[in-house]
Structures are given as structure tokens and as C-alpha cells.
Amino acid sequence: MRGDGDGWVFGLDGARYWGRFGAAGLLLCAPVDDDVAVLLQHRAIWSHQGGTWGLPGGARDSHETAEQAAVREANEEAGIAASDVDVVEAIVTFQTEGWNYTTVIAKAPTLIATVGNAESAELRWVPATEVAALPLHPGLATSWPDLRPRL
Known part of the structure; x- marks a missing residue:
């Protein structure tokens, strides 16, 4: 179901951004060995910045907090x-x-089992020490x- 937040907006610099009311992504982490792993989404090639690794996330609807x-x-x-999941904090990162x-x-x-949709080419739990080596969403x-x- 499409929410009322779906849609592009344009910044003063002319760049376009997805989410009429902003956007949010979930940086989910779980313990693994002596470190922590994070859940990353390999974005479907047809999506904005497709082919890169990012966080599951998207447009905020008008009635939602970023956490929701x-x-x-x-x-x-x-x-x-x-x-x-246990939400720890929300940080405006852009x-x-x-x-x-x-x-x-x-x-x-624990490392929760995942089920991707059409927006995901792959979902993967990645040790935090290895995240920066992937082709990340900008x-x-x-x-x-x-x-x-x-x-």
C-alpha cells in the first residue's frame, strides 16, 4: 500500500530526494562473535542508487515518526x-x-532471518568491521x- 509520503521532493540545490516528509532507514545490529553485525540491503538495480548497499528504509508518511x-x-x-527490534536512537544523518x-x-x-521484497537484490548481515569495504549507498x-x- 502506498503511503502519503511516497514521492520526490526537490531541494533548493535542484537535487531530488525520495520522501515527501523525509525518509528514514533502520540500522539494525546484533551481536556476532566478539563484534556486531548490521543488516544491509543490496538495493535492486532499478531503485534509486541501485546496486549499492544501504539500510532498509524509505519515505516517511505524514503521521509517522522517523522511528516508526x-x-x-x-x-x-x-x-x-x-x-x-529495540530502537536505541534516531540521528538525522542528512x-x-x-x-x-x-x-x-x-x-x-540475534541475527534475525530476513525476507526481501522487490526492492532488495539481497539482504545480508555484515560484520561492522567489513561494512566500509562494500560499495555503499552514498x-x-x-x-x-x-x-x-x-x-
């Missing part, structure tokens, strides 16, 4: 149930006039150095 949007999108794109992207950090007790690539210590 990120958890909803993770359910839609990765089959993650809201009851399986902002321009009238639009922002919020990264919502959440924890899971937004995640920019914010990862600040996000990594928060996990």
Missing part, C-alpha cells in the same frame, strides 16, 4: 517484525532545506564513520 517509518520499512523490505534522512539505530538479540558511506562507534 524505519521499522515499517524494515518490515516491508526485509520482513523484520517490530517486536524483534539534512537540506525542507528534507532530512534519519538513521534509526536498533538492536536485535548517504551511508558518508555517515558510516559517525554511525559505527554508536553500535
Whole structure:
């Protein structure tokens, strides 16, 4: 079902951004060995920035908080149930006039099984130490150095 947030907006610089009310993604982490792994989505080639690795996420609807949007999108794109995650914090990781992207950090007790939809070429739990080696979505690539210590 399409929400009222689906749609492109244009920043003052002329760049376009997905999400009429902003966007949010879920940075879900779980313990693995002596480290932490994060759930990444290999974005379908047809999608915006397709072929890169990013977070399950998308447009916020008018009635949602960033946390609600990120958890909803993770359910839609990765089959993650809201009851399986514990939201820790929300951080605006990109902002321009009238639009922002919020990264919502959440924890899971274990590596949860995932079920992708058409927006995902692949879903993968990646050790945090290996994330930067992947071809990341530009937004995640920019914010990862600040996000990594928060996990």
C-alpha cells in the first residue's frame, strides 16, 4: 500500500530526494562473535542508487515518526517484525532545506532471518568491521564513520 509520503521532493540545490516528509532507514545490529553485525540491503538495480548497499528504509508518511517509518520499512523490505527490534536512537544523518534522512539505530538479540521484497537484490548481515569495504549507498558511506562507534 502506498503511503502519503511516497514521492520526490526537490531541494533548493535542484537535487531530488525520495520522501515527501523525509525518509528514514533502520540500522539494525546484533551481536556476532566478539563484534556486531548490521543488516544491509543490496538495493535492486532499478531503485534509486541501485546496486549499492544501504539500510532498509524509505519515505516517511505524514503521521509517522522517523522511528516508526524505519521499522515499517524494515518490515516491508526485509520482513523484520517490530517486536524483534529495540530502537536505541534516531540521528538525522542528512539534512537540506525542507528534507532530512534519519538513521534509526536498533538492536536485535540475534541475527534475525530476513525476507526481501522487490526492492532488495539481497539482504545480508555484515560484520561492522567489513561494512566500509562494500560499495555503499552514498548517504551511508558518508555517515558510516559517525554511525559505527554508536553500535
